[in-house]
Amino acid sequence: MTSRDAILDRIRAALAAAPEPEPVVRDYRVAHVPVDDHAAVVDLLAGNLADYRAHVHRCTEPELPGLLARLLADHGSRSVAVPPGLPASWLAQADGVERVPDDAEAPLTAQRLDGVDSVVTGCRLAIAETGTLVLDAGPGQGRRVLTLVPDHHVCVVDTARQVVASLPQALPRLDPTRPLTWISGPSATSDIELDRVEGVHGPRTLDVVLLA
Amino acid sequence: MRVALFATCVNDAVLPRAAIATVRLLERLGVEVDFPEQQSCCGQPQFNTGYRLLTEPLVLRMARVFETYPYVVTPSGSCAAMVRDNYPRIGAKARAEDRGEELAEAAASLAPRVVELTEFLVDVLGVTDVGAHFPHRVTYHPSCHGLRVLGLGTRPLALLRAVKDLELLELPGAEECCGFGGTFAVKNPDVSAAMGADKVAAALSTGAQVLCGADNSCLLHLDGMVRRRHAPLRTVHLAEILAATETTPWRPGSPA
Amino acid sequence: MSSAYLGMPAFPQAAKAATQDARLRANLRRATHTIRDKRARAVGELDDWAALREAGRRIKDQTLRHLDVYLLQLEERVTSAGGTVHWAADAAEANRIVAELVRATGESEVVKVKSMATQEIGLNEALAEAGVTAYETDLAELIVQLGDDLPSHILVPAIHRNRGEIRDIFVERMARWGRPAPEGLTDRPADLAEAARLHLREKFLRAKVAVSGANFMIAETGTLVVVESEGNGRMCLTLPQTLISVVGIEKVLPTWQDLEVFLQFLPRSSTAERMNPYTTMWTGLGPGGAADGDGPRAFHLVLLDNGRTDTLADEIGRQVLRCIRCSACLNVCPVYERAGGHAYGSPYPGPIGAVLTPQLRGTGSEVDASLPFASSLCGACYEVCPVAIDIPEVLVHLREQVAAQPGHAAERAAMRAATWLFEHPAALAAAERTASATRALHPRTLPLGPAGAWTQARDLPRLPAEPFRTWWKRHRAEPPAAPQSTGTSQPPTTPQPPTTPESTP
Numbered sequence: 011m012t013s014r015d016a017i018l019d020r021i022r023a024a025l026a027a028a029p030e031p032e033p034v035v036r037d038y039r040v041a042h043v044p045v046d047d048h049a050a051v052v053d054l055l056a057g058n059l060a061d062y063r064a065h066v067h068r069c070t071e072p073e074l075p076g077l078l079a080r081l082l083a084d085h086g087s088r089s090v091a092v093p094p095g096l097p098a099s100w101l102a103q104a105d106g107v108e109r110v111p112d113d114a115e116a117p118l119t120a121q122r123l124d125g126v127d128s129v130v131t132g133c134r135l136a137i138a139e140t141g142t143l144v145l146d147a148g149p150g151q152g153r154r155v156l157t158l159v160p161d162h163h164v165c166v167v168d169t170a171r172q173v174v175a176s177l178p179q180a181l182p183r184l185d186p187t188r189p190l191t192w193i194s195g196p197s198a199t200s201d202i203e204l205d206r207v208e209g210v211h212g213p214r215t216l217d218v219v220l221l222a
Numbered sequence: 223m224r225v226a227l228f229a230t231c232v233n234d235a236v237l238p239r240a241a242i243a244t245v246r247l248l249e250r251l252g253v254e255v256d257f258p259e260q261q262s263c264c265g266q267p268q269f270n271t272g273y274r275l276l277t278e279p280l281v282l283r284m285a286r287v288f289e290t291y292p293y294v295v296t297p298s299g300s301c302a303a304m305v306r307d308n309y310p311r312i313g314a315k316a317r318a319e320d321r322g323e324e325l326a327e328a329a330a331s332l333a334p335r336v337v338e339l340t341e342f343l344v345d346v347l348g349v350t351d352v353g354a355h356f357p358h359r360v361t362y363h364p365s366c367h368g369l370r371v372l373g374l375g376t377r378p379l380a381l382l383r384a385v386k387d388l389e390l391l392e393l394p395g396a397e398e399c400c401g402f403g404g405t406f407a408v409k410n411p412d413v414s415a416a417m418g419a420d421k422v423a424a425a426l427s428t429g430a431q432v433l434c435g436a437d438n439s440c441l442l443h444l445d446g447m448v449r450r451r452h453a454p455l456r457t458v459h460l461a462e463i464l465a466a467t468e469t470t471p472w473r474p475g476s477p478a
Numbered sequence: 479m480s481s482a483y484l485g486m487p488a489f490p491q492a493a494k495a496a497t498q499d500a501r502l503r504a505n506l507r508r509a510t511h512t513i514r515d516k517r518a519r520a521v522g523e524l525d526d527w528a529a530l531r532e533a534g535r536r537i538k539d540q541t542l543r544h545l546d547v548y549l550l551q552l553e554e555r556v557t558s559a560g561g562t563v564h565w566a567a568d569a570a571e572a573n574r575i576v577a578e579l580v581r582a583t584g585e586s587e588v589v590k591v592k593s594m595a596t597q598e599i600g601l602n603e604a605l606a607e608a609g610v611t612a613y614e615t616d617l618a619e620l621i622v623q624l625g626d627d628l629p630s631h632i633l634v635p636a637i638h639r640n641r642g643e644i645r646d647i648f649v650e651r652m653a654r655w656g657r658p659a660p661e662g663l664t665d666r667p668a669d670l671a672e673a674a675r676l677h678l679r680e681k682f683l684r685a686k687v688a689v690s691g692a693n694f695m696i697a698e699t700g701t702l703v704v705v706e707s708e709g710n711g712r713m714c715l716t717l718p719q720t721l722i723s724v725v726g727i728e729k730v731l732p733t734w735q736d737l738e739v740f741l742q743f744l745p746r747s748s749t750a751e752r753m754n755p756y757t758t759m760w761t762g763l764g765p766g767g768a769a770d771g772d773g774p775r776a777f778h779l780v781l782l783d784n785g786r787t788d789t790l791a792d793e794i795g796r797q798v799l800r801c802i803r804c805s806a807c808l809n810v811c812p813v814y815e816r817a818g819g820h821a822y823g824s825p826y827p828g829p830i831g832a833v834l835t836p837q838l839r840g841t842g843s844e845v846d847a848s849l850p851f852a853s854s855l856c857g858a859c860y861e862v863c864p865v866a867i868d869i870p871e872v873l874v875h876l877r878e879q880v881a882a883q884p885g886h887a888a889e890r891a892a893m894r895a896a897t898w899l900f901e902h903p904a905a906l907a908a909a910e911r912t913a914s915a916t917r918a919l920h921p922r923t924l925p926l927g928p929a930g931a932w933t934q935a936r937d938l939p940r941l942p943a944e945p946f947r948t949w950w951k952r953h954r955a956e957p958p959a960a961p962q963s964t965g966t967s968q969p970p971t972t973p974q975p976p977t978t979p980e981s982t983p
């Protein structure tokens with residue numbers, strides 16, 4: 011008998027006399043804030059991101075290239091990884107910063123990315139209540155490694171279309187077959203005396219641009 | 223109103239003052255109190271140490287002894303919790319083991335009628351000011367079973383706040399266990415003592431003269447620690463404080 | 479379980495040393511109290527916590543009741559998404575599977591994401607025997623590994639170490655494992671985190687094989703979920719070519735939607751955050767398979783039983799399989815705070831360890847038989863548990879099993895005698911009167927036995943001049959005092975017909 015069959019047999023034997031448990035009731039909240047007040051939801055996102063030490067910036071579409079250029083300059087970045095599908099205009103004003111594009115033909119290695127200062131991406135959506143950005147490796151986001159190895163991540167959120175209030179609102183909009191990365195602030199640890207400090211292996215600086 | 227007092231074995235044999243105070247207090251409030259003398263112990267020590275079957279005769283005894291009373295009042299949160307929380311479990315296990323319904327029925331009949339003293343005062347009698355007088359600085363330790371199993375909440379504090387001339391001081395880390403835990407105190411003496419020492423230190427830090435509780439088993443343990451270190455603190459059961467009046471004040475060593 | 483835990487002393491002996499270690503006590507107190515208050519605030523933000531908790535409990539109970547169905551569904555989804563599923567009945571089999579998978583890659587080192595399951599089976603030791611070095615990459619696991627130590631907390635395995643001790647371990651040991659600690663390393667947490675970043679980065683960049691666990695597996699979609707903070711998880715789950723995940727069979731959840739419950743309360747319960755910094759979710763090799771260049775090219779899922787099906791068979795004990803390893807119960811436990819994690823003799827310390835280890839390993843060894851008694855039954859663990867595991871109930875249930883084992887004859891006799899006495903109130907009354915009458919002769923301390931354990935730290939109670947029963951008889955004979963009218967409201971004094979309880983003689 012294989013272990014698979016043995017384990018399944020043991021499970022069935024263990025449960026032979028077990029009663030059917032109570033049915034699942036989902037009477038928890040769909041959200042903890044009024045979801046129709048979109049401006050308030052976006053404010054909550056901004057507040058929660060900042061609370062976990064992300065740097066939050068707001069701008070309009072025309073202001074975006076200038077803001078991104080400034081964020082890269084402020085960080086002292088000389089190179090930026092560019093995922094496939096990132097709108098070309100976004101980095102149009104980042105003068106003097108080397109573009110390091112990733113593409114399917116010539117994927118960047120982790121070693122190469124270790125020498126890149128920043129990465130700029132979009133996201134799939136953002137969750138206000140938890141201050142979370144969700145990336146699904148789609149256009150403008152790229153492979154997971156891109157937002158992991160460089161020490162500075164700039165993430166642009168289209169607030170009109172990409173912000174939801176809560177987890178129950180977020181999950182149905184995500185495709186579980188895609189690789190998903192949920193990001194809530196820069197990397198951190200609570201491993202020293204159970205107190206939170208920011209900055210371990212993931213990007214230590216997280217800039218979030220809330221695009222109006 | 224006529225109620226039965228379930229004194230509990232610890233109060234009966236070792237700390238009768240709390241039971242005596244309960245009688246005096248309830249009678250002062252116009253309640254007719256009975257003490258069915260066939261009562262003994264709820265079986266908590268046996269049950270919590272892993273001797274469920276040895277608990278069963280005591281479950282049946284408790285149900286029999288208190289059969290006719292609308293309320294069974296006990297000045298012990300853990301004994302009330304034993305009946306309300308664990309008797310139904312004992313009944314359910316006996317049923318699952320095909321040993322009949324007797325225990326389940328005994329539990330179902332008794333459990334809803336057993337009330338802890340502060341529940342009886344606040345919920346049944348509807349009083350918080352029982353006319354007590356206790357001119358001392360007091361801090362209150364809410365024992366775990368009262369706090370978490372029975373959910374006594376603010377009842378004990380509301381009763382204490384209404385006591386004339388009593389100065390109530392907040393106990394830091396009040397919700398933390400004192401480390402008694404029945405046979406835990408002897409099976410894990412070092413951890414138990416460390417917890418007790420921290421509780422006594424917390425009580426002393428308030429400047430209170432009296433460490434009050436509603437469960438004498440915890441107070442027994444804490445009193446043992448207090449006396450061992452000759453700390454300037456007395457452990458006093460809540461019932462004794464509520465029973466004290468200007469004309470019949472609480473006195474150390476007095477019966478109640 | 480891991481050989482590291484063989485021959486551990488019983489809990490009370492191990493705890494005794496911990497209670498006397500002032501530095502350990504201070505480290506634990508500081509850490510657990512910090513997180514306790516933060517957790518309460520994080521939970522307090524959600525006014526539907528009780529509803530979430532109830533939903534979580536029921537989702538887990540439903541899953542466990544139909545575990546075979548969900549595991550088969552999971553296997554099918556993972557396989558069709560390009561993964562390979564293995565089943566391991568026990569630790570030895572799981573270790574063998576992983577060692578063979580690593581050997582097949584030709585590699586001699588792996589990077590690891592913190593995983594309770596791999597600690598439970600002692601994977602690192604097993605890999606070492608097979609000639610494979612496993613590098614722990616979680617900061618606290620790294621501290622434990624470098625310090626040649628054992629974990630003492632589920633979430634923060636090095637909780638027993640303070641920042642100064644961590645600095646010393648880094649300075650002394652990092653060089654032996656790879657890149658040494660930076661010159662002049664201070665004990666600032668940010669500097670310690672930076673040292674770990676530098677030390678591990680080269681390992682991440684060259685690793686070809688990673689081993690992880692998972693917090694959740696979704697049957698409906700075949701998705702695995704790893705919740706973390708530092709980014710070491712993302713490194714391990716994304717960079718290597720081969721990923722091997724060892725996961726207990728109870729970690730499955732039926733639906734994608736179920737995550738909306740568990741991801742709300744796991745971070746709040748464990749690190750007291752609204753959301754942990756990073757969560758990675760992957761389904762097999764992803765939509766592009768091995769070709770899309772995103773993540774590993776081979777994925778193996780090892781489903782681990784190792785005592786879980788025994789636990790599942792126990793009607794009361796099976797609720798422990800609901801556990802999501804958040805460690806909230808450890809952080810509020812007064813016994814854990816004083817005894818420390820090592821006293822529990824397994825990677826699962828604290829209240830959850832006291833109910834899980836004796837079920838996974840049985841109660842044959844000294845330490846395992848002592849675990850169900852390592853609690854005052856205060857109930858703080860049950861109160862904070864997000865999946866409402868009634869830990870005190872399970873503890874008492876397990877005590878019953880232990881008490882039935884040989885070696886408890888004296889205790890059973892004492893309990894039987896107590897029950898007999900309580901069954902004979904006349905004898906009880908006589909015993910009480912005798913005790914009271916001879917009270918002047920009783921010592922305040924006793925040398926031996928349970929009374930000796932009591933008087934180590936406490937005086938014995940002074941017995942009263944008379945038991946309550948004696949007072950009652952006299953009181954009964956007194957004329958009743960008129961009730962005093964006091965207080966804010968009149969107590970109801972509904973007269974009731976006198977009844978004579980049959981028990982009154």
Ligand code: SF4
Nearest residue numbers: 801802804805807863
């Ligand atoms: S028993 Fe409950 S509180 Fe403890 S780790 Fe498991 S889920 Fe968390």
